[in-house]
Amino acid sequence: MTQSRRSPRNRTVQLRRGVQIAFLLLFFGLLVLAGGVLREGHSSWMKLFFLFDPLLLLSTLLAAGAVPKLLLLALATVVLTVVLGRVFCGWACPLGTIHDLTGRLLDRLQRRLRQEHLSPWQKSKYYLLVGFLVMAALGGHWVAIWDPLVLLYRTSTVALWPAVQLSIEQTAAAVRDAAAVERPLRPKWAQPDEAGQAQQQSSATLKNRLARPVAAVTNPVHGFLKDHVFVVQRQSFLGAGTIAAVFAVLLALNAVRRRFWCRYLCPLGALLGLLAWRPLLRRATHEQSCNQCDLCGQACHGAASAAAGSGWKPSECLGCLNCTASCNRQAMRFTFIWPWQRRPQVETVDLRRRVLLGSAVGGIAALAVMRANPQARQAVFHPQLIRPPGALPEPEFLQRCTACGLCMKVCPTGGLQPAISEAGLEGIWTPRLVPQIGYCQYSCNLCGQVCPTGAIQPLSVEQKQQVRIGLAFFDTTRCIPYAYGRDCTVCWEVCPLPEKAIYTEKVTVVDRNGNTIEVMQPRIDIEKCIGCGNCEHDCVFRDLPAIRVHSANETRHRKNQPELAPPASSDPYG
Amino acid sequence: MHCQSRREFMVRSATTAGALALGAGGIASRALAQDKPVEMTIAKWNGAPKPTNDEIKQIAVKLTEKAIEGLGGMKRFVKQGDVVWVKPNIAWDRSPEQAANTNPEVVATLIRLCFEAGAKRVKVGDNPVHQAKKSYEASGIAAAAKAADAEVVYLDKERFKEVDIKGQRVKSIPIYPDMLEVDLMINVPIAKHHVLATATLAMKNYMGVIENRRVFHQDFNSCLSDITRFMQPKLCVLDAVRVLVAGGPTGGRLEDVRTKLTVAAGTDIVALDALGVELIGRKLTDVPHVPAAEKNGLGKTDYRSLALREIAVS
Numbered sequence: 001m002t003q004s005r006r007s008p009r010n011r012t013v014q015l016r017r018g019v020q021i022a023f024l025l026l027f028f029g030l031l032v033l034a035g036g037v038l039r040e041g042h043s044s045w046m047k048l049f050f051l052f053d054p055l056l057l058l059s060t061l062l063a064a065g066a067v068p069k070l071l072l073l074a075l076a077t078v079v080l081t082v083v084l085g086r087v088f089c090g091w092a093c094p095l096g097t098i099h100d101l102t103g104r105l106l107d108r109l110q111r112r113l114r115q116e117h118l119s120p121w122q123k124s125k126y127y128l129l130v131g132f133l134v135m136a137a138l139g140g141h142w143v144a145i146w147d148p149l150v151l152l153y154r155t156s157t158v159a160l161w162p163a164v165q166l167s168i169e170q171t172a173a174a175v176r177d178a179a180a181v182e183r184p185l186r187p188k189w190a191q192p193d194e195a196g197q198a199q200q201q202s203s204a205t206l207k208n209r210l211a212r213p214v215a216a217v218t219n220p221v222h223g224f225l226k227d228h229v230f231v232v233q234r235q236s237f238l239g240a241g242t243i244a245a246v247f248a249v250l251l252a253l254n255a256v257r258r259r260f261w262c263r264y265l266c267p268l269g270a271l272l273g274l275l276a277w278r279p280l281l282r283r284a285t286h287e288q289s290c291n292q293c294d295l296c297g298q299a300c301h302g303a304a305s306a307a308a309g310s311g312w313k314p315s316e317c318l319g320c321l322n323c324t325a326s327c328n329r330q331a332m333r334f335t336f337i338w339p340w341q342r343r344p345q346v347e348t349v350d351l352r353r354r355v356l357l358g359s360a361v362g363g364i365a366a367l368a369v370m371r372a373n374p375q376a377r378q379a380v381f382h383p384q385l386i387r388p389p390g391a392l393p394e395p396e397f398l399q400r401c402t403a404c405g406l407c408m409k410v411c412p413t414g415g416l417q418p419a420i421s422e423a424g425l426e427g428i429w430t431p432r433l434v435p436q437i438g439y440c441q442y443s444c445n446l447c448g449q450v451c452p453t454g455a456i457q458p459l460s461v462e463q464k465q466q467v468r469i470g471l472a473f474f475d476t477t478r479c480i481p482y483a484y485g486r487d488c489t490v491c492w493e494v495c496p497l498p499e500k501a502i503y504t505e506k507v508t509v510v511d512r513n514g515n516t517i518e519v520m521q522p523r524i525d526i527e528k529c530i531g532c533g534n535c536e537h538d539c540v541f542r543d544l545p546a547i548r549v550h551s552a553n554e555t556r557h558r559k560n561q562p563e564l565a566p567p568a569s570s571d572p573y574g
Numbered sequence: 575m576h577c578q579s580r581r582e583f584m585v586r587s588a589t590t591a592g593a594l595a596l597g598a599g600g601i602a603s604r605a606l607a608q609d610k611p612v613e614m615t616i617a618k619w620n621g622a623p624k625p626t627n628d629e630i631k632q633i634a635v636k637l638t639e640k641a642i643e644g645l646g647g648m649k650r651f652v653k654q655g656d657v658v659w660v661k662p663n664i665a666w667d668r669s670p671e672q673a674a675n676t677n678p679e680v681v682a683t684l685i686r687l688c689f690e691a692g693a694k695r696v697k698v699g700d701n702p703v704h705q706a707k708k709s710y711e712a713s714g715i716a717a718a719a720k721a722a723d724a725e726v727v728y729l730d731k732e733r734f735k736e737v738d739i740k741g742q743r744v745k746s747i748p749i750y751p752d753m754l755e756v757d758l759m760i761n762v763p764i765a766k767h768h769v770l771a772t773a774t775l776a777m778k779n780y781m782g783v784i785e786n787r788r789v790f791h792q793d794f795n796s797c798l799s800d801i802t803r804f805m806q807p808k809l810c811v812l813d814a815v816r817v818l819v820a821g822g823p824t825g826g827r828l829e830d831v832r833t834k835l836t837v838a839a840g841t842d843i844v845a846l847d848a849l850g851v852e853l854i855g856r857k858l859t860d861v862p863h864v865p866a867a868e869k870n871g872l873g874k875t876d877y878r879s880l881a882l883r884e885i886a887v888s
Contacts, residue, residue, distance in 0.1 A: 498826030
């Protein structure tokens with residue numbers, strides 16, 4: 001009963017659901033392919049959804065005073081909204097669809113009939129947006145990290161997909177192991193020794209035989225996924241739990257009100273709502289036919305009407321068309337009107353000046369509080385805030401970075417990770433390199449190519465190889481040739497620079513028995529090191545590497561350079 | 575044992591060729607006369623000097639073919655229906671011209687010879703130091719191996735298994751199981767300088783079948799002997815088409831590359847490594863892990879005492 005009331009059926013509604021699912025699949029399809037084939041092709045398709053997002057366009061324009069060309073595609077969404085209203089929310093937004101599906105799931109659990117009409121609190125999203133935009137105008141790009149497309153992309157990349165990857169990788173490994181006959185491993189071509197000969201003959205156990213048909217399917221499937229989808233093995237991210245928790249809370253809010261996020265919080269929804277102030281597609285109610293049964297109200301995705309059958313507010317309407325589909329008396333329909341026509345009349349957004357003022361003050365205050373710390377004022381630099389090569393100087397970087405996670409997704413070593421506290425609250429979830437997890441690949445410039453807002457500049461590989469993102473330091477209390485008088489120099493070996501930023505010096509040390517031994521001690525050439533972190537990544541110490549890269553000497557900050565600045569010609573920003 | 579001069583080589587090659595033709599005398603005949611299978615071949619380019627990069631590709635193919643032919647052909651090692659793992663060095667995100675990875679034409683030719691000898695499947699793979707996909711592609715080996723119908727294998731980090739190798743220094747180490755469960759592994763290193771070991775050759779190429787190899791650096795001499803003894807090499811092919819004489823193993827500077835146009839093949843891994851040391855212009859005393867392996871009974875450093883064939887290719 002409640003089911004059918006909330007989800008009416010007719011052809012138009014089914015079409016809308018089909019479109020929603022298609023966009024959802026497209027979103028996740030692009031996300032999955034960004035880990036494989038799209039990354040290899042350096043394809044711009046990876047950032048498709050972001051390019052049609054007018055909130056990113058507006059906030060980048062306000063905060064950075066710049067417009068990345070491709071983002072102008074978002075004007076299409078603006079036109080669409082001015083004409084049709086918030087159909088982006090109702091038909092296309094993948095996060096909206098996820099909230100929609102969550103709501104439908106909750107409908108099965110919460111059986112009571114809900115009476116959800118327009119709440120004045122739905123204006124909160126506009127006030128939040130205004131506060132955020134004031135913040136953006138002052139250079140704070142924080143609104144973008146709450147953009148729904150960004151939020152979903154980040155959550156999926158950082159938390160959800162790695163969980164899928166882990167499950168698949170470990171299941172495949174378990175099945176493979178279960179199917180394999182256990183015997184001591186030795187080369188098959190080798191001469192068998194006496195013990196080995198006996199062991200080679202050990203036969204398949206019941207477990208082996210049961211697992212074999214499963215493995216016959218999972219092995220090739222996993223092989224394909226490994227080579228084409230999960231190219232970065234064991235890809236996973238620091239702080240994924242927090243990001244997942246935020247997402248879980250937003251989903252749970254559907255239990256309070258359906259599409260809580262879309263109705264009360266979403267900044268993109270608010271922006272589109274403002275654009276849909278007086279759309280050309282409007283709902284008209286034939287008042288004589290309406291018996292105020294409120295079937296339309298119960299089915300409404302956006303809680304767009306103040307009362308049964310009337311008081312329609314286009315800024316809240318997601319264009320889901322459930323109302324016309326649910327009406328048994330055909331009392332309402334959507335019609336196109338000219339901009340100068342006054343009927344059918346609609347409820348306007350109706351924001352209060354005083355609250356708007358409060359929002360603006362709140363936005364300014366929040367930004368001031370976030371920036372009033374030593375790091376944001378560049379009195380100090382966080383040693384572990386190693387930004388990807390091509391990242392703008394920190395203030396400009398934060399004006400543009402949305403923390404969407406696309407660079408982290410495509411980083412071929414998996415070294416780009418979301419910042420937790422390293423970049424302050426303002427820079428939460430923005431990318432930083434954690435060399436111990438993955439280094440910056442010398443021949444790769446992908447992060448700058450995929451960045452939708454130019455926070456990481458698209459550099460050529462040759463330019464990128466000139467950019468210093470940090471500097472390597474030896475911990476001589478750990479480094480094996482220094483601390484233990486033995487050879488090692490793995491760091492020298494893996495340094496990718498043709499001219500090597502690490503060199504070695506032969507020194508004589510005396511061991512505890514008084515013997516003199518010669519060892520090769522590695523040293524850093526500050527003029528050459530670009531801070532890629534290959535050395536830190538491959539150091540024999542896995543808890544705390546004996547060579548570590550810090551942000552010192554990064555090209556983008558003169559103030560963070562301890563050495564005399566290199567000649568101007570080598571400055572890629574110069 | 576310095577690198578021999580071109581003249582010496584030509585004279586020797588001519589003698590060898592003559593000996594082969596006549597079926598008597600010379601170095602090659604030593605193998606034949608004693609009716610002992612050939613243990614090592616050295617194929618060296620004797621044609622027009624200073625070939626272009628495109629010509630080097632064709633030369634690499636010929637050298638590999640001749641080196642294997644000299645050993646008695648691939649059929650000596652590969653039986654009908656065998657599964658073979660060709661193990662080149664694909665450690666770095668470097669191009670073939672930079673000589674940090676095995677030459678792709680050498681690899682492709684070996685694959686073809688395996689198939690011609692009746693192999694059912696040929697797999698190609700290594701455990702690179704740089705990111706695998708980048709290294710496989712930059713080295714040209716991924717494309718060359720695919721074109722030769724081999725399976726290009728990217729190793730799965732979940733699958734390394736701790737193996738009891740009963741070494742002197744290394745008791746156990748994680749090894750990639752699929753690399754052991756084939757009928758033959760052909761070890762195809764490139765001859766390169768190495769900062770710590772001075773040279774990285776066939777024995778050191780086994781670093782690509784294991785994980786946690788970083789600790790080997792603290793005692794190459796014992797560790798490399800241990801892993802080599804465990805792997806029981808049957809056939810090794812040393813790529814010295816281009817060699818890296820300095821800045822190894824990673825390389826990157828073209829000034830450090832020498833074009834040697836040589837491919838050697840053999841059953842004695844220590845002998846091949848000894849030859850490799852010469853080819854990169856070093857002495858055996860500079861590369862202690864090679865004589866150490868001889869002491870450990872893994873082969874002979876004096877490769878000239880083996881049943882050796884030197885082949886001039888043009």
